[in-house]
Amino acid sequence: MKLFLAPGACSLGIHVLLEEIGKPYETTLVNLREGAQYKPDFTAINPKSKVPTLERDDGSVLTEFPAIAYWLAGTNPEAKLLPADLDGQAHVLEAMDYVVGTLHAQGFGRLFRPSGFAPSAADEDAVKTRGKEILEKGFALIDAKLAGKDYIAGAFSVADAALFYVETWAGRFGLTLPPNCAAHLDRMKARPAVARALQQEGLA
Numbered sequence: 001m002k003l004f005l006a007p008g009a010c011s012l013g014i015h016v017l018l019e020e021i022g023k024p025y026e027t028t029l030v031n032l033r034e035g036a037q038y039k040p041d042f043t044a045i046n047p048k049s050k051v052p053t054l055e056r057d058d059g060s061v062l063t064e065f066p067a068i069a070y071w072l073a074g075t076n077p078e079a080k081l082l083p084a085d086l087d088g089q090a091h092v093l094e095a096m097d098y099v100v101g102t103l104h105a106q107g108f109g110r111l112f113r114p115s116g117f118a119p120s121a122a123d124e125d126a127v128k129t130r131g132k133e134i135l136e137k138g139f140a141l142i143d144a145k146l147a148g149k150d151y152i153a154g155a156f157s158v159a160d161a162a163l164f165y166v167e168t169w170a171g172r173f174g175l176t177l178p179p180n181c182a183a184h185l186d187r188m189k190a191r192p193a194v195a196r197a198l199q200q201e202g203l204a
């Protein structure tokens with residue numbers, strides 16, 4: 001398998017899952033700052049111009065964080081990246097989708113690229129303020145879910161890899177994580193697989 005990633009981007013969560021699984025894989029850097037995601041070499045692989053992108057051993061490509069995470073969990077059951085029961089799995093997917101679709105896309109999306117949400121430059125501050133509101137609400141909801149637990153589903157799952165990457169972004173925008181999320185971030189960093197992924201991305 002080959003993971004197309006950018007250091008510190010949302011692809012970090014998939015990188016963590018590959019390290020948790022422990023099977024051989026390669027990584028290819030996509031330089032988002034230089035616009036490599038829009039060049040033909042990469043758009044031939046993922047025309048959406050996004051990381052994470054996973055090229056599998058048969059050459060087929062999978063995109064979108066939740067789909068990649070779900071496929072990795074299902075093809076590597078021994079790694080126990082999803083609960084065994086359907087209801088537990090549904091709750092993990094619910095949390096992962098909230099992180100990726102709301103915290104990342106709606107909240108951090110407004111902070112990373114306010115121009116994409118603003119009709120004119122004059123609206124950009126209002127867009128960023130709205131992004132922060134979405135994040136405060138989102139992290140508070142997840143914080144409540146984490147109460148009394150080490151991980152979102154009790155045991156580690158794909159949802160924690162998603163939560164981890166957005167938690168690493170909070171400090172960049174001066175956001176303070178609520179206590180259970182801050183403890184979750186520390187717990188994640190203490191996992192050997194996470195430490196390896198951070199180190200390989202030059203973030204440790």
Ligand SMILES: N[C@@H](CCC(=O)N[C@@H](CS)C(=O)NCC(=O)O)C(=O)O
Pocket residue numbers: 009010011032037049050051052063064065066100
């Ligand atoms: N919905 C996608 C979002 C992926 C995404 O937003 N990736 C960002 C990095 S965190 C990216 O590749 N951005 C490059 C660009 O938009 O130019 C997923 O779940 O994988």
